[in-house]
Amino acid sequence: MEMFNALSIFSAMSQPVRLDMVRILIKAGDSGLLAGEISQALDIRPNTASTNLSILVNSQLLRKERQGRTIRYFVNFEVIKDLLTFLMEDCCGGNPELCQSVIDKVACDH
Amino acid sequence: MEMFNALSIFSAMSQPVRLDMVRILIKAGDSGLLAGEISQALDIRPNTASTNLSILVNSQLLRKERQGRTIRYFVNFEVIKDLLTFLMEDCCGGNPELCQSVIDKVACDH
DNA sequence: TCCATATTTCATGAATAATGGAAATGTTTA
């Protein structure tokens, strides 16, 4: 992961609505949630939801998929793993491998 | 960890200088770094370094300790673990315990 | 006490992001 990427992910998660979005999508796991479900769950306007979801998609933390006239959003669990690896790089006394095997599992094998 | 806390940590890490600070302090581990060493390493003015370091301390991601006329900064590794737990809560099909044992080790037992 | 060093605090202007209304896009059903 590049610095630029990591920054846009942290920036994306530094806003209450967006952090909530990420968290309910992590809970939702592989089945994701529809844009409408998300805006209802968080009680925000559809356009606000849309803008914030696209910020999360641009950061690559989420991905989306059109299904008929709805759009379903998912967390990119791989990206979470990469982010943690980037952050903890060279931790453990310069032996990132020590952390690696652990980090590999943080995203619950999604 | 509270939502407010998590937000201030992500917000703190969403700025290039501050993310760099966190990363070199993670590498430095338990021995931390002096304010002066940090501003030299990242080639930024002391006052800019200080302002950004205090944003990180306020978020609780870092702590500081005066040593004579210098001030030494450290990563709060416990806080990183708590943050990951907060973020991944209810992942793994509603069984956070499954992730917990893994997350416990992400911070390299610091 | 006086000075040098290390660091922080303050005030300011410039850049960036957030919100919400209105209009536009794409998709399905009648």
Next chain:
DNA sequence: TAAACATTTCCATTATTCATGAAATATGGA
């Protein structure tokens, strides 16, 4: 094709964040 629905894009206003220079604080040594 027309209407209804789900979602996105655009735009203006307001709010927040940023880097900087200058001044202030705290510590140790002469």
